[in-house]
Amino acid sequence: MGCLEPVLFLAFMLATAASPALGQADGLSVGFYSTNCSMAEEIVTQTVRDHFKKNSAIAPKLLRLHFHDCFVQGCEGSILIDGNDTEKTAIPNLSLELAFPVIDDAKARLEAECPGVVSCADIVALAARDAVVLTKGLSWTVWTGRRDGNVSSAFDTFVLPSPFDSIDTQKQTFSDLGLDTKDLVTLVGGHTIGTTACQFFSDRLYDFNNTNGTSDPAINSHFLPKLEKLCPQNGDGTNRVVLDWGSGNRFDLSYFFNLGKGQAILDSDEALWADNSTREVVEGYLGNGGLSGLIFDIEFGNSMVKMGNIGVLTGNNGDIRKVCSSFN
Ligand code: HEM
Structure with a gap:
């Protein structure tokens, strides 16, 4: 081997290791x-x-x-x-x-x-x-x-995943599909846009941990009345609330800031802040702590690529449907 070969070999190994690192499935x-x-x-x-x-x-x-x-x-x-x-x-x-x-x-x-x-x-x-x-x-x-x-x-x-899943269950569900804790936090960061029905979190307002009448102490006390107004106790649970308070139409960091301000909406969102290992990733996106170099916008795309590999059918497997709503 000439002196360049080992270097090229190493570069090749690193380059080929780069795609599995992103979890790219064969065939895509x-x-x-x-x-x-x-x-x-x-x-x-x-x-x-x-x-x-x-x-x-x-x-x-x-x-x-x-x-x-x-x-x-x-x-x-x-x-x-x-x-x-x-x-x-x-x-x-x-x-x-x-x-x-x-x-x-x-x-x-x-x-x-x-x-x-x-x-x-x-x-x-x-x-x-x-x-x-x-x-x-x-x-x-x-x-x-x-x-x-x-x-x-x-x-x-x-x-x-259910909004009532514990953080351990959330981590397990994602890891079963090849997604790690960083992917979990990053992908749930998709809650920076969109809404949820009240039924998926009204327990936090009126019946926290089955304590009839108590609200989740993790909810910011100024924020609680706003949520209660949008989701009245005697309502049918179908009213909708933005998952990212104040910025529900824009894909930005605000969802993570809200987690740190006691303004999480779902129990499962709050859990990302309560657990040390997921909070470290949230903090990273906010520019704090050991993961402070993480950039949400970039990591989101990376995690979406990983998620997009789950159980894909390629080559001669499956079909190309003529109409998406029915099998050929
Ligand atoms: C632990 C994992 C997750 C849980 C428990 C969860 C739970 C929920 C719930 C309960 C809703 C409200 C549904 C409704 O009322 O219509 C919701 C909405 C939403 N979720 Fe998640 N989610 C999770 C992960 C994710 C991931 C990985 C993404 C995207 C990559 C995502 C994106 C969204 C979006 C964009 C909405 C808003 C939908 C709308 O506006 O109708 N979620 N999620």
């Missing part, structure tokens, strides 16, 4: 459609933009759609299927209703341009990125080449 690539449907990404972007102009509430729903697709049977579009007892009909997915027509519209436009080429699972992944960009988050490169699955069952959604 950047620009997968560049030869057989070169306009694919632009068509999705334009579709999301058109719908966003009419109703900006679609952005958080598209982001959550990708998360709920990936966590249940992998990122293979099973969440999009219509029918009895499909994933779409499961309770955690009911509030995503506005997102489905966006994906169906993008698919129709893509079929007109290049029929049978672009998977619904990829449309979901691309639309999530476009939704973040439209709410002023940083873009990232979406790896594509996913294919669509052939199974969709409401029952399978039991694996989705």
Whole structure:
């Protein structure tokens, strides 16, 4: 070996180690459609933009759609299927209703341009990125080449994290899918946009730890009456509250600042601040502590790429659906 070879070998090893570090799945690539449907990404972007102009509430729903697709049977579009007892009909997915027509519209436009080429699972992944960009988050490169699955069952959604999960359960759910504690905090940082129904956190206002009448002492005392007003005790729980108080339409750091101010909304959000290891990541994004160099906008894209690899179907597996809401 000449003196350059070991250096090149080391560089090669580092370079090849870099993709598994991001958790890139076999079979996905950047620009997968560049030869057989070169306009694919632009068509999705334009579709999301058109719908966003009419109703900006679609952005958080598209982001959550990708998360709920990936966590249940992998990122293979099973969440999009219509029918009895499909994933779409499961309770955690009911509030995503506005997102489905966006994906169906993008698919129709893509079929007109290049029929049978672009998977619904990829449309979901691309639309999530476009939704973040439209709410002023940083873009990232979406790896594509996913294919669509052939199974969709409401029952399978039991694996989705609940807002009442302990921090240990949250960590376990994510690590079972190859996502570490930093990914957990970073991805839940997606709560910087969008809303929740009162029913998912009113226990914190009126019945904390089943103590009938007590509120969660972690809630800032000036903030509590505001939440109580929006979510009255005798209400039906369907009112909606922004997950990131004061900045629910903008993809920014404010969600993490709110965690530090006693202004978390969900129990599961508050848990990120209460636990030392997750709090260290939150603090890092706020510029404090040992992880102070972390940049949320950049890490969010990295963690989304990792999440986008979960259980993907590639090569000859799965299908390219003709219509996203039904199997071929
Ligand atoms: C421990 C994990 C998580 C829990 C327990 C959780 C829980 C929830 C709950 C209860 C809601 C309100 C649902 C509704 O009322 O419609 C919600 C909304 C939302 N979640 Fe999460 N989530 C988690 C992780 C994530 C991740 C990983 C992302 C994205 C990468 C995400 C993005 C969103 C967004 C954008 C919304 C707002 C949706 C809307 O405006 O309709 N969440 N989440």
